[in-house]
Amino acid sequence: MTRAYNFAAGPATLPLEVLEQAREELLEWQGTGCSVMEVSHRGKEFEACNAEAEQDLRDLLGIPSNYRVLFLQGGASMQWSQILFNLCGSNPHGDFILTGEWTTRAVAEAQRLLPLWGGSVNVVASSADRNFSYIPDESTWQRRKDACFMHVCTNETIQGVEYNFVPEQLGDVTLVADMSSHIVSRPVDVARYGLIYAGAQKNIGPAGVTIVIVRDDLLGKCRADTPRMFDYKLMADNHSLLNTPPTFGIYLAGLVFKWLKRQGGVEAIERKNIAKAELLYGYLDSQDFYYSPVAKRDRSRMNAPFRLKDESLNAKFLAETQAAGLVALKGHKAVGGMRASIYNAMPIEGVQALVGFMRDFAARNG
Numbered sequence: 086m087t088r089a090y091n092f093a094a095g096p097a098t099l100p101l102e103v104l105e106q107a108r109e110e111l112l113e114w115q116g117t118g119c120s121v122m123e124v125s126h127r128g129k130e131f132e133a134c135n136a137e138a139e140q141d142l143r144d145l146l147g148i149p150s151n152y153r154v155l156f157l158q159g160g161a162s163m164q165w166s167q168i169l170f171n172l173c174g175s176n177p178h179g180d181f182i183l184t185g186e187w188t189t190r191a192v193a194e195a196q197r198l199l200p201l202w203g204g205s206v207n208v209v210a211s212s213a214d215r216n217f218s219y220i221p222d223e224s225t226w227q228r229r230k231d232a233c234f235m236h237v238c239t240n241e242t243i244q245g246v247e248y249n250f251v252p253e254q255l256g257d258v259t260l261v262a263d264m265s266s267h268i269v270s271r272p273v274d275v276a277r278y279g280l281i282y283a284g285a286q287k288n289i290g291p292a293g294v295t296i297v298i299v300r301d302d303l304l305g306k307c308r309a310d311t312p313r314m315f316d317y318k319l320m321a322d323n324h325s326l327l328n329t330p331p332t333f334g335i336y337l338a339g340l341v342f343k344w345l346k347r348q349g350g351v352e353a354i355e356r357k358n359i360a361k362a363e364l365l366y367g368y369l370d371s372q373d374f375y376y377s378p379v380a381k382r383d384r385s386r387m388n389a390p391f392r393l394k395d396e397s398l399n400a401k402f403l404a405e406t407q408a409a410g411l412v413a414l415k416g417h418k419a420v421g422g423m424r425a426s427i428y429n430a431m432p433i434e435g436v437q438a439l440v441g442f443m444r445d446f447a448a449r450n451g
């Protein structure tokens with residue numbers, strides 16, 4: 086068996102130990118005589134699995150007890166509307182920071198729904214002027230004190246920009262964050278946010294699970310026309326088991342949380358992530374065959390877009406990396422060039438192999 090170093094942005098690489106454990110338990114899980122995929126979500130084994138995954142995530146992120154943790158479906162994309170139904174029951178005015186592809190889509194959904202409800206969307210700040218290659222300085226943000234919420238994406242997966250700060254609290258405005266592509270990569274002060282959401286398939290597990298961490302005073306205030314399946318309170322009251330949840334995804338996310346705990350938790354994984362990012366960006370800044378298009382202070386530790394100065398070599402670079410077992414380095418079409426996603430599960434050896442290859446490729450083609 087040869088496992089490649091997989092730099093895909095998502096679905097993305099998972100820890101080998103976790104995949105091996107899942108393989109080990111695939112046919113027969115927890116003495117049930119069945120696979121985890123074949124047992125009732127209301128049985129005691131799965132309920133325990135669900136509860137343990139939630140507790141492990143709480144431990145990892147230090148989630149305060151007045152926050153609920155939900156395992157939902159529909160991806161981060163569904164949250165763009167679900168948050169509106171739940172948070173905008175009485176005040177349909179949303180503020181947004183526009184920093185890339187994912188916030189652009191979140192804004193588009195709000196622009197579709199909030200005006201129908203007599204509300205409005207305010208783009209507080211945008212980095213569209215320079216191709217979303219930076220985070221606009223907080224001192225320039227034009228926020229509304231009476232907004233219901235302000236939405237940020239703290240790691241823009243496609244453009245590769247990451248917040249290294251938490252936006253300030255303004256009045257009662259609820260801070261909402263899409264953390265899909267860097268959740269559990271670093272500590273986070275959950276209490277500074279009203280709601281955090283993340284699709285699992287970047288840094289947590291397989292596609293199909295969406296994590297929502299929401300402060301409990303925000304529950305039970307949804308619009309009257311909110312579909313039942315959209316109501317966070319109903320989901321929370323039922324421990325995410327209102328209907329059949331994505332059982333295999335929750336099980337696998339649970340294994341990843343256990344793996345993270347064995348690694349020493351998010352502080353320890355953050356140190357490893359810093360070392361990996363420094364290795365890659367350090368190399369990018371040390372030569373002029375490749376370059377990073379992102380402002381230094383806002384560069385993502387998880388997703389590193391980079392370009393070759395001579396774009397005519399792109400196809401050759403991609404074919405040769407693929408042949409060398411370094412896969413999925415093609416950049417998103419919105420940005421072009423290359424992108425290396427180096428999530429928690431990417432070992433430093435993978436980044437060393439990539440940088441080694443890049444050095445050699447530059448020497449041969451420079």
Ligand SMILES: *Cc1c(COP(=O)(O)O)cnc(C)c1O
Nearest residue numbers: 160161162187242263265266284
């Ligand atoms: C991948 C991603 C999304 C979209 O996730 P889906 O699960 O496909 O809906 C949204 N936001 C961010 C930051 C992402 O990385």
